[in-house]
Amino acid sequence: xxxxxxxxxxxxxxxxxxxxxxxxxxxxxxxxxxxxxxxxxxxxxxxxxxxxxxxxxxxxxxxxxxxxxxxxxxxxxxxxxxxxxxxxxxxxxxxxxxxxxxxxxxxxxxxxxxxxxxxxxxxxxxxxxxxxxxxxxxxxxxxxxxxxxxxxxxxxxxxxxxxxxxxxxxxxxxxxxxxxxxxxxxxxxxxxxxxxxxxxxxxxxxxxxxxxxxxxxxxxxxxxxxxxxxxxxxxxxxxxxxxxxxxxxxxxxxxxxxxxx
Numbered sequence: 001x002x003x004x005x006x007x008x009x010x011x012x013x014x015x016x017x018x019x020x021x022x023x024x025x026x027x028x029x030x031x032x033x034x035x036x037x038x039x040x041x042x043x044x045x046x047x048x049x050x051x052x053x054x055x056x057x058x059x060x061x062x063x064x065x066x067x068x069x070x071x072x073x074x075x076x077x078x079x080x081x082x083x084x085x086x087x088x089x090x091x092x093x094x095x096x097x098x099x100x101x102x103x104x105x106x107x108x109x110x111x112x113x114x115x116x117x118x119x120x121x122x123x124x125x126x127x128x129x130x131x132x133x134x135x136x137x138x139x140x141x142x143x144x145x146x147x148x149x150x151x152x153x154x155x156x157x158x159x160x161x162x163x164x165x166x167x168x169x170x171x172x173x174x175x176x177x178x179x180x181x182x183x184x185x186x187x188x189x190x191x192x193x194x195x196x197x198x199x200x201x202x203x204x205x206x207x208x209x210x211x212x213x214x215x216x217x218x219x220x221x222x223x224x225x226x227x228x229x230x231x232x233x234x235x236x237x238x239x240x241x242x243x244x245x246x247x248x249x250x251x252x253x254x255x256x257x258x259x260x261x
Contacts, residue, residue: 009034009035009036009056010036010054010055010056011035011036011037011038011054011055011056012030012035012036012037012038012055012056012057012058012059012243013038013040013050013055013057013058013059014037014038014039014040014058014059014060014061015040015042015058015059015060015061015079015099016039016040016041016042016061017041017042017043017061017062017063017064017065017098018043018063018064019041020192020195020196020199021061021062021063021097021192021196022039022061022192023037023039023059023061023187024185024187024188024189024192025186025187025188025189025229025232025236026059026187026232026236029233029236029237029240030240033240033243033244035056035057035240035243038050042075042078042079043063043065043073043075046075046078049078049082052082052085052086052088052089052091053089053091055086055091056091056092056243057091057092057093057094057242057243058083058086058091058092058093058094059093059094059095059096059099060079060083060093060094060095060096060098060099060100060102060103061096061097061098061099062096062097062098062099062148062149062185063097063098064098065098066111066113066151067080067098067101067102067105067111067151067153068111068112076102079102080102080105080106083102083103083106084106087106087107087179090178091178092178092179092239092242092243093178093179093180094180094181094182094239095180095181095182096182096185096187097148097149097182097183097184097185098149098151099181099182100153100172100173100181100182100183101151101152101153101181101183103156103175103179103181104153104154104155104156104170104173104181105153107156107157107159107175107179108156108157109153109154109155109156109157110153110154111151111152111153112151112152112153113150113151113152114149114150114151114152114167114168115167116167116168116209117149117150117205117208117209118147118148118149118150118165118167118168118209119147119148119149119205119206119209119212119217120146120147120148120209120212120216120217121144121145121146121147121217121224122144122145122147122165122167122184123142123143123144123145123165123166124142124143124144124145124163124164124165124171124184125141125142125163125164125165126139126140126141126142126143126162126163127161127162127163127164129160129161129162130162130163130172133160133162133174133238134238134239134241134242135162135174135180135234135235135238135239136162136163136172136235136238137234137238138234138238139163139231139234139235140231143227143231144224144227144228145184145185145186145228145231146184146185146186146188146193146228147168147183147184147185148185148196149168149183152168152169152170152183153170153181154170155170155173156173156175158175158176159173159174159175160173160174160175161173162174163182163184165184168183170183171183171184172184177242178242180239186228186231186232186235187232188228190225193217193218194218197214197217197218202214
């Protein structure tokens with residue numbers, strides 16, 4: 001990717017829910033493409049939000065809260081309303097983990113606890129439809145990815161399912177040609193994983209997932225780290241291509257954007 005900033009590049013806005021769940025390895029991809037990044041800690045106070053039309057794109061990161069906990073986390077109502085505005089403005093939108101759940105909910109779908117939590121490394125399977133997708137065309141048929149979630153969501157109406165797993169069916173989707181949700185984490189780096197493991201209550205959470213331990217996650221992380229980087233690079237490059245308007249695959253067209261939410 002060229003390091004030159006696109007002409008008159010508007011910022012990419014990032015909603016961060018907790019300090020330790022940031023852009024990770026996605027940040028260098030955006031910097032290399034020349035897009036300025038503005039991070040808003042959406043869960044703190046009531047920050048001023050720019051008009052979605054002033055943005056190049058919106059990225060929504062993960063967090064420990066549930067989409068259905070609006071009474072406990074009142075900011076969620078404001079955030080979901082903003083996501084709907086961004087979708088109506090036809091802005092490229094990427095959600096990771098909680099971010100994917102929020103997008104699905106903004107598109108009218110239910111978010112709820114999954115039958116089983118996923119914490120650590122799990123196999124992910126690309127769907128047949130993903131072979132024609134700008135982000136997932138180079139994704140292997142099966143790959144190990146990092147997970148840390150207990151909730152899932154119903155697939156938005158008109159969305160294309162791009163990845164699935166035995167424990168959680170809806171792992172990635174595309175709605176229209178520029179809205180993506182990823183339940184799994186390819187943006188994590190070793191420092192992020194260490195920080196996640198240091199959060200209060202992690203030992204109890206891990207014990208609830210088949211007795212999984214910090215040591216097990218760290219060992220898997222080191223063994224599979226290079227593979228995760230290989231997965232992340234073309235995926236992030238594909239999304240940056242959407243920002244630039246160059247993400248279409250030769251000879252193929254994505255489905256038109258569905259009706260507005």
